[in-house]
Amino acid sequence: MRAIVVKNWLKTPNDMEVKDIPIPEPKSPEVLVKVDSVGANFFDILLVQGKYQIKPPFPFTPGAEFSGTIVRVPPSENSRFKVGDRVFGSNPTGAYAEFIAVPQTQCFHVPGTLSFEQAAGLYITYPTSYAALVLRAKVQAGEWVLVHAAAGGVGIAAVQIAKSLGARVIAAVGSEGKFDIIQAQGADQCINYRDPNWTSRVLEITEGRGVDVVYDPVGLVEKSLKCIAWNGRVVVVGFAAGNIEKIAANRILLKNIAVTGVHWGAYAKYEPERIPEVWDALFRMAEEGRISPVVYEPVFYGLENAKSALKAIANRETYGKVIVKPTSEPASKL
Ligand SMILES: NC(=O)c1ccc[n+]([C@@H]2O[C@H](COP(=O)([O-])OP(=O)(O)OC[C@H]3O[C@@H](n4cnc5c(N)ncnc54)[C@H](OP(=O)(O)O)[C@@H]3O)[C@@H](O)[C@H]2O)c1
Incomplete structure (x- = not known):
């Protein structure tokens, strides 16, 4: 699969490179998700420069927020997910890629009212x-x-x-x-x-x-x-x-x-009981149309363009959530 791979601390996100690497193997309790959209964050810029509180071992793929489709659930898992489910979620790293293996506890079903692009920036x-x-x-x-x-x-x-x-x-x-x-x-x-x-x-x-x-x-x-x-x-x-x-x-x-x-x-550490309470309220608001995530235009197609997405964030040009798509063309052009 194609993914951004960071092998040493970069001067700027402009130095990020896209490589072919193996699709990650989901280990229990993970699921494998085919990434549709990645939610870009200011802290992605800090992460690839070694200036963020999390410093992953090399090589790593940056990216914390995503949405996509479940393509594998380990057979031993008694899971609330099945192949084909539309999900969104978060992981400390790994989202700027075509596939991500992620713990099931860090995924939710995409509310029916939302697009993949909207859902990719919902988690945080x-x-x-x-x-x-x-x-x-x-x-x-x-x-x-x-x-x-x-x-x-x-x-x-x-x-x-x-x-x-x-x-x-x-x-x-x-x-x-x-x-x-x-x-x-x-x-x-x-x-x-x-x-x-x-x-x-x-x-x-x-x-x-x-x-x-x-x-x-x-x-x-x-x-x-x-x-x-x-x-x-x-x-x-x-x-x-x-x-x-x-x-x-x-x-x-x-x-x-x-x-x-x-x-x-x-909250996951100190008050985990609040997390489902907060998400239930948000999902209700989404279903009733009272909240609707705003996606910055343009959406950035192709992992090579993640650097432009991060540049726009750094320049304070953006609004709502900035979305990067691993696919290089809008669906209508494919
Ligand atoms: N406490 C938590 O649990 C939690 C969770 C998520 C995020 N955060 C924090 O919340 C902050 C905003 O996150 P976000 O995801 O909303 O970021 P974002 O989408 O990049 O928005 C940040 C906005 O801050 C404004 N801003 C004001 N002064 C700025 C400056 N000197 N440099 C850059 N931007 C400036 C900009 O809007 P204008 O150009 O309109 O001023 C910019 O669009 C971050 O510090 C993040 O770490 C905290």
């Missing part, structure tokens, strides 16, 4: 945003939620989930060119956080009161405290801007604020 973003807004911030209908990086992978999921909970959403992005995208997801108001006066704009929108909840995957807590309401809650989701803030604790006291974090990946 939606449960993170659901856990942030529901388990951590306990968002209530009618509340104002400020979502930073609202057009990004986790941000766009947060906009959809917050709207589905009945909240009012202020979507903050880094360019006005992204306003159309987030408005289409139901955002009530859009702001550009590159505008130095963005906190005043939030206060204006909320008639001086401030927002009830701040969802922050960027690293904008300090500034957001200028436009948060009494009893507000901040959820720290990530540090896309590359800076980990230090917050003056008096600012938290003054407005009776709660600052919380969310680390979705760690």
Whole structure:
């Protein structure tokens, strides 16, 4: 099969190479999936450069999120999957390939309402945003939620989930060119956080009161405290801007604020019972059409083009989830 193979740390993802390697043998409790779509992530860039927290032994195939069709279930397995099932899932590595062997616990059936492209970017973003807004911030209908990086992978999921909970959403992005995208997801108001006066704009929108909840995957807590309401809650989701803030604790006291974090990946270790609860809620939302993953255009066809996909992410050009297809042509052209 064809796969991206990394044999030493790369200077940039531009140095990634596609090779012919054997199809992986699924070992119990794994299934073998023919990959249809790969969800590209910023951390793929760090992984191939040896700058990520996970450093796989060489040679390895990068890629953490995928969707596709089950082609083999080990015969000894009493499995909830069968050959032909449409699935999506995640693995620390191996997705930028034509096939991936993956533990069954890391796969789910693709909801009937979603395409392979939509499902490939579901595994990390939606449960993170659901856990942030529901388990951590306990968002209530009618509340104002400020979502930073609202057009990004986790941000766009947060906009959809917050709207589905009945909240009012202020979507903050880094360019006005992204306003159309987030408005289409139901955002009530859009702001550009590159505008130095963005906190005043939030206060204006909320008639001086401030927002009830701040969802922050960027690293904008300090500034957001200028436009948060009494009893507000901040959820720290990530540090896309590359800076980990230090917050003056008096600012938290003054407005009776709660600052919380969310680390979705760690739920498997500390609160595994929450995982099916979160997914059941998300699958219900998907079936009712209340959430619908957004796929960045263009989709990148061919593993050789994964480098262009990662370049677009690094340049902040993208919205929603960036998808790479191992096949080199759209189905209509094959
Ligand atoms: N806590 C968790 O469990 C969890 C789970 C998943 C992801 N995360 C974290 O959440 C963050 C966002 O992930 P994602 O998948 O949504 O990423 P993404 O799709 O690449 O979106 C990130 C967005 O951040 C914005 N941004 C603001 N300042 C930036 C800067 N200086 N450089 C680059 N981007 C900047 C960009 O939008 P604009 O151009 O519009 O500003 C960009 O589109 C990451 O830090 C990730 O590690 C956390």
